[in-house]
Amino acid sequence: MSGLLSKATAAEDTTETNPVEEEPKEAAGLLAAIEESNDKPEMSTILTSVGWAVIIVGGLLSLQGGSWGLIVVLCVLVIGIGALYAGQNMSEDGIDPVRMGGAAVLAVLLAAGPYGVSMFMPDSGSFGISDLELKEDSDEISFRVIGSANSVDAVITADGVEKWSQTKELSSESARFTVPISEIFVGNAWQCTASSCPTIxxxxxxISVSSGDTTQTIDINPEFMTREVLDSGVKITPVTKTETTGQDTTTEIDGIRVEMMAGLLPTSHTHQDGGGHTDANGIWIEGDYTLEMVIKRGNTVVYGESSSQGCASESSGFPYIEVSGTVATSCRGDSTVSVNGWFAMPGPATDDVGSKYLNLDSFFDEDDCYAFQVTITNTLSSGDELVLVQDDVAWDLDFESNKEGPWAMNTC
Incomplete structure (x- = not known):
């Protein structure tokens, strides 16, 4: 019985001690929960931090300015201030109007301040001028601006006088400008003096391109802006024909070879006795113009026709030549004509080496003064025409009375 009592007593002791052991466990769990709660930041703190982070990042991005900067500012004001408002609303103290107002003002200054600075003090970036070219087909000058500037102002001047301007924004760090020559041309860039044609x-x-305080300049190639043919020169050379009859051999005049030059020549250039011309280190013109020549005795045209009458046949006149940029074409379809320097005007006769010349029967009537008249028709970029008739080149030809030469061919 004492054994049963001992077991009962032991069981009772065991039952009574269990609650005492559970109380420390519950206290420890509550303490852990409190500590875990203290380790995690409150949602209001998180939202406030996110709001300020968005505002600061937005302020940095808004330094870019332009339309992208405005978008950044609007997003910052909506997201940043919204996050700040939500953070204060979830805090224990609730929304403090003074603190919220101050935060909103500071947010605007951080985000909109850099944008405003970028608008009033834009970053000019770095840029350069490239790909300057002449478009002969459309009579335009074209160039490209490349770099990191947002927009650039381009100006073209002629001897310091502004003739054209345009502003463009750079797309993919590039902007192409195209300028009609008619808007900027005031005269040939290259011009000749009495004795020479300098390349200065x-x-x-x-061309000047600027952005902010930065300006880049480049000269337009003078060759591009030398557009008008103002001068021409002519020279002639006798062509003889040799015949042998029995033991007699005779060499007589059979015609003349006519050569012409057109472009810019020294103002003192002139034709000379003997059919020649002064040394003419002139300038060839890239432009749109037409060249034609007729031979006159007195007021009568003895060989040649005006281009307005169409393309003359070999027996009646020289072909007129059309020049477009660097390509010269005869009205008879010959596209191999080179007008860079002296070039021959083809006649109906052919010599032993296949060169064309003007035989006497085609133009010569009698001994007299024969003038070689050149007409230059410049087609200007504006669409107008500048026509120059140069008829001061003439020689006395005595081929009738002096068939065997030598021939003086004095100027007249």
Whole structure:
């Protein structure tokens, strides 16, 4: 019985001690929960931090300015201030109007401030001018601006006088400008003096591109801006024919070879006795113009026709020549004509080596003064025409009375 009592007593002791052991466990769990709660930041703190982070990042991005900067500012004001408002609303103290107002003002300054600075003090970036070219087909000058500037102002001047301007924004760090020559042309960039034709421009055409405080300049190639043919020269050379009859051999005049030059020549250039011309280190013109020549005795045209009458046949006149940029074409379809320097005007006769010349029967009537008249028709970029008739080149030809030469061919 005492054994049963001992077991009962032991069981009772065991039952009474269990609650005492559970109380420390519950206290420990509550303490752990409190500590875990203290380790996690409150949602209001998180939202406030996110709001300020968005505002600061937005302020940095808004330094870019332009339309992208405005978008950044709007997003910052909506997201950043919204996050700040939500953070205060979830805090224990609730929304403090003074604190919220101050935060909103500070947010606007951080985000909109850099944008405003970028608008009033834009970053000019770095840029350069490239790909300057002449478009002969459309009579335009074209160039490209490349770099990191947002927008650039381009100006073209002629001897310091502004003739054209345009502003463009750079797309993919590039902007192409195209300028009609008619808007900037005031005269040939290259011009000749009495004795020479220097390659130093008489009129300077300059492109200036600026952004902010940065300006880049480049000269337009003077060759591009030398557009008008103002001068021509002519020279002639006797062509003889040799015949042998029995033991007699005779050499007589059979015609003349006519050569012409057109472009810019020294103002003192002139034709000379003997059919020649002064040394003419002139300038060839890239442009749109037409060249034609007729031979006159007195007021009568003895060989040649005006281009307005169409393309003359070999027996009646020289072909007129059309020049477009660097390509010269005869009205008879010959596209191999080179007008860079002296070039021959083909006649109906052919010599032993296959060269064309003007035989006497085609133009010569009697001994007299024969003038070689050149007409230059410049087609200007504006669409107008500048026509120059140069009829001061003439020689006395005495081929009738002096068939065997020598021939003086004095100027007249």
């Amino acid at each position: 421009p008489a009129i300077e055409y300059l």
